[in-house]
Amino acid sequence: MIPLDQILTAKQVYIDHLGSSKKKVLQTLAEHLASDIPGLSEIDLFDQLIARERLGSTGLGQGIAVPHCRLAQVNKPIAALAHLTEAVDYESPDNEPVDLVFTLVVPEDATDEHLNLLAAVVERFNDTNRVAELRAATDANTLFQRFIASS
DSSP states (O other), X not given: OOOGGGTXXXXXXXXXXXXXXXXXXXXXXXXHHHHHSTTOOHHHHHHHHHHHHHHXXXXXXXXXXXXEEEETTOSSOEEEEEEEEEEEOOOOTTOOOEEEEEEEEEETTOHHHHHHHHHHHHHHHTOHHHHHHHHHOOSHHHHHHXXXXXX
C-alpha cells in the first residue's frame, strides 16, 4: 500500500472556511485537487464525489468525513485534508457537524488500494488523541505533519 504521506501533500492541506454546506465544501476541495492534476476536471471530480455521497454519507461521526471516489482521469491516488473553520452539516450518523475532511481519489481500477487507503485514513481518525491534535493545529503545515505522523 502507498503510504499516506505519498498521496497527501502539504499543498493539499487546508485550515479554512471552504463553504457553508457539504456540497460547497466538496466543490471547493474538487477545485483544489483538480488544479494540481493536469487533465483532471474539477466538474468530473465533484460529480463523482457527489455520486458517492448519494450512496450514503461519508461522514464517520464525531465531526469527521472521508469523501472518496474512483476516477478514470487519475493514475495514482490523490488526497486533500481540511480542517474547516466553520463546521458543516454532513448528514453524519451522529448528526454532528463536520470540521475534519479527508478527501481521497483513486484510479478507477484501484479497488483494493482504495479500500486499504480508506482503512488507513479511518484508523488515523479512530485515534482520539490524534484527532484532538489535528483540531488544535493552527496552520496547514502543522495539520499535515500531525496527520502523517506515525502512530
